[in-house]
Amino acid sequence: xxxxxxxxxxxxxxxxxxxxxxxxxxxxxxxxxxxxxxxxxxxxxxxxxxxxxxxxxxxxxxxxxxxxxxxxxxxxxxxxxxxxxxxxxxxxxxxxxxxxxxxxxxxxxxxxxxxxxxxxxx
Amino acid sequence: xxxxxxxxxxxxxxxxxxxxxxxxxxxxxxxxxxxxxxxxxxxxxxxxxxxxxxxxxxxxxxxxxxxxxxxxxxxxxxxxxxxxxxxxxxxxxxxxxxxxxxxxxxxxxxxxxxxxxxxxxxxxxxxxxxxxxxxxxxxxxxxxxxxxxxxxxxxxxxxxxxxxxxxx
Numbered sequence: 001x002x003x004x005x006x007x008x009x010x011x012x013x014x015x016x017x018x019x020x021x022x023x024x025x026x027x028x029x030x031x032x033x034x035x036x037x038x039x040x041x042x043x044x045x046x047x048x049x050x051x052x053x054x055x056x057x058x059x060x061x062x063x064x065x066x067x068x069x070x071x072x073x074x075x076x077x078x079x080x081x082x083x084x085x086x087x088x089x090x091x092x093x094x095x096x097x098x099x100x101x102x103x104x105x106x107x108x109x110x111x112x113x114x115x116x117x118x119x120x121x122x
Numbered sequence: 123x124x125x126x127x128x129x130x131x132x133x134x135x136x137x138x139x140x141x142x143x144x145x146x147x148x149x150x151x152x153x154x155x156x157x158x159x160x161x162x163x164x165x166x167x168x169x170x171x172x173x174x175x176x177x178x179x180x181x182x183x184x185x186x187x188x189x190x191x192x193x194x195x196x197x198x199x200x201x202x203x204x205x206x207x208x209x210x211x212x213x214x215x216x217x218x219x220x221x222x223x224x225x226x227x228x229x230x231x232x233x234x235x236x237x238x239x240x241x242x243x244x245x246x247x248x249x250x251x252x253x254x255x256x257x258x259x260x261x262x263x264x265x266x267x268x269x270x271x272x273x274x275x276x277x278x279x280x281x282x283x284x285x286x287x288x289x290x
Binding site: 015018019022023026027029030033034037040043046047050053054057058084100101102103104 | 146211212213215
């Protein structure tokens with residue numbers, strides 16, 4: 001009888017532990033996803049890309065556009081311009097779809113210390 | 123015999139507990155998914171700058187055709203020609219539908235230039251229906267208000283109207 005009770009208790013404890021681990025895993029996974037969403041790095045990245053694209057759209061030849069690496073929308077690791085799209089890589093968001101721009105001028109990017117400088121040339 | 127019965131009962135009980143556990147985990151998964159769904163909806167975003175892009179494009183097109191308020195009809199491209207790149211040298215304008223109407227004040231419209239993607243036909247129809255355009259403009263980003271600029275066309279009074287639609 002004593003053994004039976006011990007076994008039953010052990011079984012219940014075992015199941016409870018497994019359940020807690022499973023539930024913890026599921027919630028952990030979803031909280032991680034929510035956390036990513038709340039930190040909104042993708043929003044900041046999209047915002048930066050649109051800002052840069054709009055400045056390029058309205059820029060005139062001879063202009064130099066300075067984009068600070070450390071800014072309110074996060075630290076910019078890299079800034080690329082290729083195939084008429086602007087790609088801004090913010091820290092923690094390594095992937096980017098870019099945002100399209102339109103211009104009649106040629107663009108050059110220079111990485112100068114704390115800023116990226118986009119030169120608009122005829 | 124008694125032992126055998128207990129064992130059998132215990133086994134059945136364990137199976138039942140396992141089934142309950144599976145259902146509990148599924149239930150927790152559904153609740154978590156529901157929470158995530160709500161949060162994803164709450165934190166969803168949309169940054170739409172197409173109105174501004176449309177306004178910039180209109181300005182560029184107007185400047186391209188006339189920088190000093192005069193226009194010569196001999197310098198105008200033919201209808202069907204890709205004037206955004208060939209004349210205005212604008213690269214990356216694939217998302218845009220641009221329509222330019224050239225008018226003399228006295229005799230009226232004499233040329234219409236259009237450039238844009240074929241899959242924007244439905245937006246062209248919306249754009250051409252002025253009443254509909256006015257009623258939905260505020261709810262449809264990317265439909266820029268057409269801009270009319272007075273010009274001297276070959277020495278006569280005239281105007282050009284530029285309208286732009288921007289594809290998402």
